[in-house]
Amino acid sequence: MDFAxxxxxxxxxxxxxxxxxxxxxxxxxxxxxxxxxxGFVLGIFVGLARLSATRWIRTPAxxxxxxFRGVPLVMVIFWIWFIIPQLLRLPxxxxxxxxxxxxxxxxxxxxEIVRAGVQSVARGQVEAATxxxxxxxxxxxxxxxPQALRNMVPSLVTQMIVLFKDTSLASIxxxxxxxxxxxxxxxxEIKPFEIYIFVAVVYWLCTYxxxxxxRRLERRAA
Amino acid sequence: MxxxxxTFQAYRLIILPVALRLIVPPATNESLNLLKNSSVALTIxxxxxxxxxxxxxxxxxxxxxxxxxxTLIYLVLCLSIATIMARVERRYAIPGLIARVxxxx
Numbered sequence: 240m241d242f243a244x245x246x247x248x249x250x251x252x253x254x255x256x257x258x259x260x261x262x263x264x265x266x267x268x269x270x271x272x273x274x275x276x277x278g279f280v281l282g283i284f285v286g287l288a289r290l291s292a293t294r295w296i297r298t299p300a301x302x303x304x305x306x307f308r309g310v311p312l313v314m315v316i317f318w319i320w321f322i323i324p325q326l327l328r329l330p331x332x333x334x335x336x337x338x339x340x341x342x343x344x345x346x347x348x349x350x351e352i353v354r355a356g357v358q359s360v361a362r363g364q365v366e367a368a369t370x371x372x373x374x375x376x377x378x379x380x381x382x383x384x385p386q387a388l389r390n391m392v393p394s395l396v397t398q399m400i401v402l403f404k405d406t407s408l409a410s411i412x413x414x415x416x417x418x419x420x421x422x423x424x425x426x427x428e429i430k431p432f433e434i435y436i437f438v439a440v441v442y443w444l445c446t447y448x449x450x451x452x453x454r455r456l457e458r459r460a461a
Numbered sequence: 462m463x464x465x466x467x468t469f470q471a472y473r474l475i476i477l478p479v480a481l482r483l484i485v486p487p488a489t490n491e492s493l494n495l496l497k498n499s500s501v502a503l504t505i506x507x508x509x510x511x512x513x514x515x516x517x518x519x520x521x522x523x524x525x526x527x528x529x530x531x532t533l534i535y536l537v538l539c540l541s542i543a544t545i546m547a548r549v550e551r552r553y554a555i556p557g558l559i560a561r562v563x564x565x566x
Contacts, residue, residue, distance in 0.1 A: 309493075309539035311500035313511050314532055321524035411504055 244430045245437045252434075256420025257441060264334045265415030267445075271406045274341035275399050281342060282349025287379070289354050300350070307347035312408055316340040320412050337409035345402050352398060356391035357383055396453035400446045407442075417441060482553050489546040493539055500535075510534060 245252070251261070259266015288300035307315065319340045324330055331339075360383050368378040410419035421438045425431050466474065503512040514531035518524050 305540070306536070309497075309536045309543075310532055311497035311511065311535060313500040313503065314514075314528070314535060317511070317515070318528055318532070321518065321528060325524065408501065 240433060242433050244428050244433050248424045251424060252420050256417040263415040264332060267406050267416040270337055270409055270416060271403045274338055275402055277342045278345035279349050281346035283353050285346050285350030286353025289350060290357060304347045304350055307344055312344050312405055315344045316408060316412060333412050333414040336412060337414050348398055352391055352394045356387035359390045360386045392457050396450060400449055403446060482555055485550045493542060496538060
């Protein structure tokens with residue numbers, strides 16, 4: 240075991256691989272954070288659409304969710320990687336491909352979480368809001384969503400951690416995230432044990448701190 | 462225990478039959494996840510479905526056709542497993558226990 244290899248390549252692994260500042264457009268965090276935010280926002284719409292009383296909104300949303308939950312993420316990444324440039328006749332950088340794939344894939348999962356959260360709000364709350372004369376939109380934004388979000392926190396965090404770990408799949412299309420950076424360093428140094436142990440520790444630190452923050456958030460919001 | 466079952470009998474006759482039925486939905490979920498995650502094996506060149514799809518795409522340069530085929534196979538596999546397991550769940554539901562409480566929206 241010779242961990243000097245980590246010290247020598249620390250800058251490349253962390254600054255380029257994890258954060259995404261450097262010669263390559265890359266970075267695990269630079270992909271994960273927008274993917275989580277945009278995926279969640281789109282997921283709210285998907286989840287609410289699945290609960291809509293109008294069939295024209297509900298059916299496409301259900302098909303969307305069923306489709307993306309039945310297809311592996313790698314497949315979605317390849318779809319966007321091969322198809323969109325052909326259709327639009329312009330090259331899309333790895334970052335755009337990866338971000339698009341993660342957002343539309345994760346929106347299906349976030350949508351299911353939102354749906355479950357909204358359904359967990361007691362029916363009496365909706366009836367009370369209607370009795371108070373709130374419109375449907377106001378009922379949703381002021382009464383249902385604040386309560387639903389609280390119920391959703393645990394499963395949301397789980398999904399965010401899953402998404403964070405899934406960003407390592409972006410390395411298969413050449414996106415320089417932490418995993419790809421580790422591969423690059425390993426190809427040069429041939430020290431797989433040290434490098435992949437280090438990468439595993441970095442991933443673990445990120446996900447563990449996410450769950451610690453979430454636990455604190457849960458206690459405060461409960 | 463009160464009716465004189467040994468620990469082994471209690472597990473075989475009481476606990477396992479109930480537990481196995483209760484875990485059907487999460488177990489289905491997890492196996493579907495496993496099926497989809499098997500596609501990650503292509504990163505180390507295991508010749509699985511996604512890998513073969515890539516191969517076809519590489520040889521024929523017909524990306525849309527190859528990817529459609531691969532995606533459809535995954536979809537059919539997942540949806541049929543989900544349908545079969547939903548039927549199993551209903552068939553072996555424990556009488557008197559409401560398996561799925563549909564909360565009012």
